[in-house]
Amino acid sequence: MGAPAVEPAARRGPLGRERALRPRHRDDRVRGGARRRGERSGSEERSVTRAAALAGFLLVLLGLAVFGWKTWVYELPVLPTDPEGIWRVEMAVSVRGVGSRGSVRAPLPSTGPGQEVYDERSAADRLLFTIRTENGERTAIWRGAFDGVHEIAYGFRVRLERIETPLPTEAVRPPREIAEQYGGPTREFPSDAPEIAATLAALSLPPASDPAGRMRSVYAMVAHEVGSTEGGADDALIALANRAGSERGKTALLVTLLRGAGIPARPVLGLDLHRGATPRETPWAEAWAGGVWIPLSPAGAFFAERPSHLVALRPGSLVGVEATGAEAISYRYDALREHLRSEELAAMMVPPHRLLRAFSLYRLPVQTQSTLRLLMALPLGALIVAVFRNLVGVPTFGTFMPVLVAFALRDVxxxxxxxxxxxxxxxxxxxxxxxxxxxxxxxxxxxxLLCMVVLGVAAFALLGHEFERRELFTGVLFPIVILTMLIERFSIAVAEEGMRTALQRASYTLLVTVAVYPVLRDPTAEYVMFSFPELVLCIMGLLVWIGGYTGYRLFDLVRFRSFATLPGGAGAK
Structure with a gap:
């Protein structure tokens, strides 16, 4: 049988010794190195493999250990955290006087269930500003002589959350101070009036051992049998007699009926916040049962829950802004949806442990953080390139050219x-x-070539301006030197290996670029790598495992699949 012709395996050098001919291609050199490695002893090869496996394992373990320490022990958020429900609320008050002394009082919110108040600011305009706290209620007071018009203001930021309160399954005796303050009749909430007793008797309430059932019955009666009218009565008994009233009137009636049923209750004055709308003062009621205050909407909007768009200003009273000693007063609320500022997010992400704090990137200036956020995502791109080149077997122009090109395209x-x-x-x-x-x-x-690339990018910018395509403006941010080197490599490949091979390698380069592109563009990946830089150790460990792999690549299996059809299953020598 004739054997295919082969080139001589060796050639004699000038000193008479034989030297091996150089392989024609890089793949031949790689295969030659693989054959030489295969000639080593099995124990040595296994030792190298174990060393790479152990090194990679230790790096991955160390990175995951620090990551778990931060997330489980110090509860740092794994995903980007920009809590919803953050509002900036401003109250502006205009008060006019003729020289007499007086005061302006306004309810202030407090940190409590469903809301966290911070960053409070005020403007007094020649008046003395103080805050008085009594029975858990905070009141802003501006005192002084009202001479002309005074513009006073108070602002705060608040983070709101939805509240869901479980209903009690059995009766619990309320504390003495709550029973005395919110359980008995008052002028505003006459729970001992005959009309209230008659209404409760007609409802056939469940026994006192079932406070949840009693609340439901009273709530259903006020929400569905008493209408809401704009400009209706604010008094509880008038709203009951007319079977209609304002929001304040229905709230007062609900509180009065609950107290008459033996359940401590109080009104709450709050603000209803919605994006693009002026904040509106809105009342609701709270009933004490099972050891907690349960929110109830007299308009039927909610029961045993409070939406995330409501902020409580004053529990226990429906009195808003008021003044004494003034000729006239007006006020308004404004609100704006906000996000965490950079310094606030940094303060939240710095762990309290001294060692972890020392290595936290959030301690750096904000300008430096923005640059590092981009750089910390590059190891992910390098990992993807290593997978494509070493496991899949995709050839590219340069080792990290796909990462650099994807980095240049991240904004378009x-x-x-x-x-x-x-x-x-x-x-x-x-x-x-x-x-x-x-x-x-x-x-x-x-x-x-660099000058030509610059002119080309400038032409794209002009085209984008002419056709109002903003995406083309970003072309001026391309790394010009990288494109120049890419052009040079492509031209050399055309000259040495032919147009077909050069186009094939360029296509593979763009394929890997497309695979890296979404990772470098993803804000979640950017956040995770910047917040937990120890994950770079995990990537290093994975790269060690990939680098220690000396088996067949996916493209090798495709290239040499014809060997499987030869006699013997793998080809003969």
Whole structure:
């Protein structure tokens, strides 16, 4: 049987010794190295493999240990945290006087269930400002002589959450102070009036051992049998007699009936916050049962829960802003939906442990953080490139060229970015072919290519301005030097390996670029890598495992699949 012709395996050198011929291609060199490694003893090969496996395992374990320490012990958020429900609320009060002394009083919110108040500010305008706290209620007081018009203000930031309160399953005796303050009749809430007793008798309430059932019965009666009218009565008994009243009137009636049923209750004055709308003062009721205050809406909006758009200003009273000694007063509320500021997020993400705090990137200035956020995502891109090159077997122009190109495209849609890169590379390759006839040296040739790339990017910016396509403006941010080197590599590949091979490698480079692109663009990945830089150790461990892998790559299995059809299953020598 005739054997295929092969080249001589060795050639005699000038000293008479034989030297091996160099392999023609890099893949031949790699396969030659693999054969030489295969000739080593099995114990040595296993030792190297174990060392790589152990090193990778230790790196991954160390990174995960620090990551778990931060997330489980100090409860740092794993995903980006910009809590919803953060509002900036401003109250502006205009008061006019003729020189007499007086005061302006306004309810202030407190930190409690469902709301966290912070960053309070005030403006007094020639008046003395104080805050008085009594029975858990905070009141802002401006005192002084009202001479002309005074513009006073108070602002705060609040973080709101939805409250769900479980209903009690059995009766619990309320504390003495709550029973005395919110359980008996008052002028505003006459729970001992005959009309209240008659209404409760007609409801046939459940026994006192079932406070949840009693609350439901009273709530259903006020919410569904008493109408809500704009400008209706604010008095509880008038609203009951007319079977209609304002929000304040229905709230007063609900509190009065609950107290008459033996359940301590109080009104709450709050603000209803909605994006794009002026905050509106709104009342609701709270009933004490099972050891907690249970919110109830007299308009039927909620029962045993409080929505996340309500902030409580004053529990126990429906009195808003009021003044004494003034000729006239007016006030308004304004609100704006906000997010955590950079310094607030940094303060939340710095762990309290001294060692972890020392290595927290959130301690750096905000300008430095913005740059590091981009850089900390690059190891993820390098990991993807290693998977494609070492496990899949995809050839690319340069080791990290796909990462750099993806990094350049992160601010534009991928299809527009790739089209811009392809156009600039096409222009550069054309220029490279023209310059080749001049036989220039390397540095001047690259400099001329750099100038051509700059002109191409500038042309894209002008086109974007002309056709009002903002995406093309971002072309000016391309790393010009990277594109220049990419053009040079493509041109060299065309000259040495042919157009087909060069286009194939360029296509693989763009394929890996598209795979890296969403990772570098993803804000979640950027946040995780910046907040937990120890995960870079995990990536290093994975890269050690990939680097220690000397088996077949996916493309090798495709290239050599024909060997499986030869006699013997793997080909014969």
């Amino acid at each position: 849609p991928v299809h527009i970015g790739l089209a811009m890169v392809a156009a600039v590379i096409g222009l550069g390759v054309f220029g490279r072919l023209v310059l080749e006839r001049l036989r220039l040296l390397l540095v001047p040739r690259l400099s001329i």
